[in-house]
Amino acid sequence: MRSGDYVLKRAGFAVATVFIALSINFLLFRVLPGDAASNISRVPGASPQLRQALEAQFGLDKPIWQQYLLYLKELAHGNLGVSFANQQPVWTNLSEALRNTLPMVLTGTVIAIVLGIATGVLSAVRRGTAADSMSTNLAIAFYAFPTQFIGAMLLIMFAGIFPAAGMSDPFASNASTMSHITDLSKHLFLPVLTLVLTLYGENTLIVRSAMLETLGEDQILTARAKGLPRRTIIRRHALRNAMLPTLTMIALSLGAVVTGAILVEVIFSWPGIGSALYEAVLQRDYPMLQGGFLVITVTVITINFFADLLYFRLDPRITS
Amino acid sequence: MSTVINTTDAPRADVQAGPLRAVRGMVKGTSARIGLGILLAFLIIAIFAPWLAPTDVHTATCGVFDAPSPHHWLGCDDGGIDMVSLVLVGSRISLIVGFTATLVAMTLGGTIGLLSGYFGGGTDVVLMRITDYFLVIPDLVLMIVIAAVWGPSLSHVIIVIGILLWTGTARVVRAQVKSIRERTYVKRAQTVGASNARIIFRHVLPQVGPLLIASTVLTVAVAIFDETALAFLGLSDPTAVTWGTIMEHAFDRTAISAGAWWAIVPPGLAVALVIVGCYLVGQAIEDALNPRLKVAYLSPKSWRLRPLVGRGSDAV
Numbered sequence: 001m002r003s004g005d006y007v008l009k010r011a012g013f014a015v016a017t018v019f020i021a022l023s024i025n026f027l028l029f030r031v032l033p034g035d036a037a038s039n040i041s042r043v044p045g046a047s048p049q050l051r052q053a054l055e056a057q058f059g060l061d062k063p064i065w066q067q068y069l070l071y072l073k074e075l076a077h078g079n080l081g082v083s084f085a086n087q088q089p090v091w092t093n094l095s096e097a098l099r100n101t102l103p104m105v106l107t108g109t110v111i112a113i114v115l116g117i118a119t120g121v122l123s124a125v126r127r128g129t130a131a132d133s134m135s136t137n138l139a140i141a142f143y144a145f146p147t148q149f150i151g152a153m154l155l156i157m158f159a160g161i162f163p164a165a166g167m168s169d170p171f172a173s174n175a176s177t178m179s180h181i182t183d184l185s186k187h188l189f190l191p192v193l194t195l196v197l198t199l200y201g202e203n204t205l206i207v208r209s210a211m212l213e214t215l216g217e218d219q220i221l222t223a224r225a226k227g228l229p230r231r232t233i234i235r236r237h238a239l240r241n242a243m244l245p246t247l248t249m250i251a252l253s254l255g256a257v258v259t260g261a262i263l264v265e266v267i268f269s270w271p272g273i274g275s276a277l278y279e280a281v282l283q284r285d286y287p288m289l290q291g292g293f294l295v296i297t298v299t300v301i302t303i304n305f306f307a308d309l310l311y312f313r314l315d316p317r318i319t320s
Numbered sequence: 321m322s323t324v325i326n327t328t329d330a331p332r333a334d335v336q337a338g339p340l341r342a343v344r345g346m347v348k349g350t351s352a353r354i355g356l357g358i359l360l361a362f363l364i365i366a367i368f369a370p371w372l373a374p375t376d377v378h379t380a381t382c383g384v385f386d387a388p389s390p391h392h393w394l395g396c397d398d399g400g401i402d403m404v405s406l407v408l409v410g411s412r413i414s415l416i417v418g419f420t421a422t423l424v425a426m427t428l429g430g431t432i433g434l435l436s437g438y439f440g441g442g443t444d445v446v447l448m449r450i451t452d453y454f455l456v457i458p459d460l461v462l463m464i465v466i467a468a469v470w471g472p473s474l475s476h477v478i479i480v481i482g483i484l485l486w487t488g489t490a491r492v493v494r495a496q497v498k499s500i501r502e503r504t505y506v507k508r509a510q511t512v513g514a515s516n517a518r519i520i521f522r523h524v525l526p527q528v529g530p531l532l533i534a535s536t537v538l539t540v541a542v543a544i545f546d547e548t549a550l551a552f553l554g555l556s557d558p559t560a561v562t563w564g565t566i567m568e569h570a571f572d573r574t575a576i577s578a579g580a581w582w583a584i585v586p587p588g589l590a591v592a593l594v595i596v597g598c599y600l601v602g603q604a605i606e607d608a609l610n611p612r613l614k615v616a617y618l619s620p621k622s623w624r625l626r627p628l629v630g631r632g633s634d635a636v
Contacts, residue, residue: 013452020453024462028469144541144595146548148567149588155576164576213610252455259460263549267571277461278553281468293465300458 006312014305021297026071029290050082080294081287085279090291094276098295100167101272104188105261108195113250115196116203121242123204124211125234136208143201147260151194151267162189165269191268198260199253206249207242214242244315251307254300348604355600362594366411373405377561385580395582397566398573406566407586413562414591417478418544424482425543426489426536433493434528438501438520448494455487460549467555474557481546489535493528500527534605541598548591563587 062070074080080090119139123132142150155164167187214220215238223233262274269275273292280288365372375381380400388395394403436447463480470476500506501524509519544563550556551564558565570583 017453017456021457024457025465028465140596140599141592144592144599146545146552146567146588146591148548148552148571149584149591152567152571152576152584152588153581156579156581159576159579255458255460258458259549262460262464263552266553277464281464281553281555284468286469289465289468293461296461297457301456304456 003312007309010305010308010312014301017301018298021294021301022072022075023068025290025293026068029286050087075294080291083288084285085283085288090287093288094273094291094295097271097273097276098299100270101261101265101274103184104191104264104270104272105195105257107188108192108261108264109199109257111192112196112199112203115200117207117246119200120204120207120246121211121234121239124208124215124242125238127212127215135204139201139204139208141201142197143205145198147194147198147263148267150197151190151264154190154194155267158190163187164190167271191264191270194264194267195257195260198264199257202253202256203250206253207246210245210249211238211242213245214238217241240314244311247307247311247314251304251311254303258296258300351600352604355597355604358593358597359601362411362415362590362597365408366415369408369412373402373408375402375405377401377405377409385575385578385583387580388582394586395580397583398569398575403582403586406561407563407590410561410563410566410587411590413474413560414544414547414564415594417474417481417547417562418540418594421478421481421485421543421547422536422539424479425485425539426532428483429486429489429535430493430528430532432486433490434497434520434524436490437494437497438516438524440498440501444494447490451487451490454484455491459484460546463546463550464553464555467550472555472557474560477547477550477556480550481543485539485542485546489532489539492531492535496528496531497524500524530605530609534602534609537598537605538602541595541602544591544594544598563591 078091080094082088083090083093086093119135123135126132158164163186167184219241220233220237223237228237261272262277264270265272265274266278273296276288277292277296279285280292378401380396381402382391382396382400384396384398384400386396386400394407397403397406432447432451436444436451463484466480467476470480506519506523509523514522547556547562548564548567551562552568552571554568556562556565556568564587566587567584570580575581575583
């Protein structure tokens with residue numbers, strides 16, 4: 001298989017997955033009976049004009065399959081409906097939330113990955129030593145603690161030292177850029193720390209077992225027999241190969257990142273997409289719920305697609 | 321979860337004696353024993369919780385957020401209910417949710433993996449595609465959406481967790497079944513005219529058994545974790561006493577600004593302990609099934625035994 005074919009194939013898979021997610025969404029909210037207000041035009045307190053416009057846009061009096069087509073068409077135009085809570089278009093609400101979420105989640109995830117790789121590799125090459133068992137036990141502990149538990153503990157420990165909620169100080173709205181940045185990073189500290197602590201444990205365990213498996217392969221024995229220095233064997237022969245399963249695992253654990261991010265945002269009242277989803281659940285704001293589900297799912301699928309491409313660059317054997 | 325490579329062609333002798341006995345042979349070593357001990361302890365607690373709990377969990381016996389005292393070892397929650405009783409009684413529903421959701425997931429994942437690996441071809445392609453889709457879609461978000469649409473209740477939580485946690489199992493089981501299918505004794509059974517059902521139940525399933533048990537134990541951990549997450553978001557039955565809802569109540573009713581760590585720490589520790597127990601047992605079985613993990617060409621011990629070179633430092 002040529003590289004172009006591979007990229008095309010993965011892209012096709014990503015598009016198909018997005019399509020399935022869209023259909024699940026439609027099925028859940030429009031077709032399945034339930035106590036859900038499946039009628040997306042039933043915006044509380046909406047003017048008759050808005051209601052009529054929505055009914056026409058989504059064809060709510062038409063048969064299901066026509067509704068489905070209309071739904072896809074509206075989605076293609078970025079129309080996710082109108083929020084029950086504030087009667088703004090869902091996309092307007094969500095795009096702002098997404099902008100708030102990204103810095104927090106990206107910082108946390110990157111730190112957790114780097115930390116996980118470092119501790120995982122160190123404990124694998126020092127297997128059986130005290131350092132290994134300490135690092136592994138610590139990783140298991142943090143893997144086991146529920147996110148909300150870690151968040152609550154940090155909140156109690158750092159009460160008064162770091163801000164406990166929100167993204168910025170509401171009383172410093174027209175301050176200079178510099179102080180705005182310090183303010184933001186102060187607010188970032190606890191949510192990011194919580195996310196790192198929740199995610200790093202699993203990453204460490206994944207990297208350690210991938211590394212151990214690679215260290216058991218014959219090529220490592222060969223490398224030793226050639227008399228290569230330990231450092232070279234680890235870097236060139238073990239780490240490179242261990243990175244492949246690690247990358248897959250980390251890409252697949254993106255779901256855990258999303259889970260962690262939602263809980264972290266709720267704990268620290270971070271005005272991101274997780275909080276938006278939570279608010280939508282509390283207020284039974286179905287259009288926001290659908291929109292949040294779609295935005296998160298599409299983001300995860302896109303990142304997975306890029307992970308696939310990266311995997312392809314790291315492992316040329318995939319073409320054969 | 322690591323893939324399992326089993327290169328031996330004959331059925332493993334220990335597996336022939338029954339998968340449960342085989343697993344018992346694998347759960348050796350200190351950490352696996354600790355894990356098993358934790359799980360057994362919690363099982364006993366869950367069974368005898370109503371008799372073990374010092375007070376009733378629906379009547380207040382002390383003040384709001386009372387600190388730990390000789391009377392109430394772990395203090396009291398926002399409604400003046402003894403925390404020891406809450407955590408003990410909470411173990412029941414938490415474990416029931418964890419195990420039932422896992423049962424749903426294992427049935428789905430095991431069946432799909434088995435069919436996919438055994439029959440191959442078109443069945444395999446279709447089933448694995450579906451698995452891949454479910455693998456990519458973030459679990460908790462879909463759980464939130466489904467639970468929100470259906471309304472909060474325990475049975476919904478169980479179903480939702482169950483129908484989303486089967487993907488890993490399906491893939492691992494499929495890989496294992498594919499390799500078993502090619503072994504000579506399965507080919508022989510096919511040649512002498514054994515039916516598919518007979519081959520699956522007599523020759524394939526016992527071999528997959530230990531793997532399925534490892535997968536089950538690891539999934540229980542995730543299911544319990546997910547229950548606390550859903551409960552925290554207010555999507556579990558608010559009247560049920562589970563570790564998740566205890567934490568949610570405490571958080572919701574300002575245990576943190578009151579500094580009442582005792583309303584959150586005990587249920588959090590209980591969840592963490594069960595997850596650690598599951599992880600240790602599951603990992604021990606998986607490690608025992610993976611022969612490549614038994615050799616370590618770079619372990620510091622064997623490295624130092626290297627006879628020829630008098631290198632000073634082996635530091636990494």
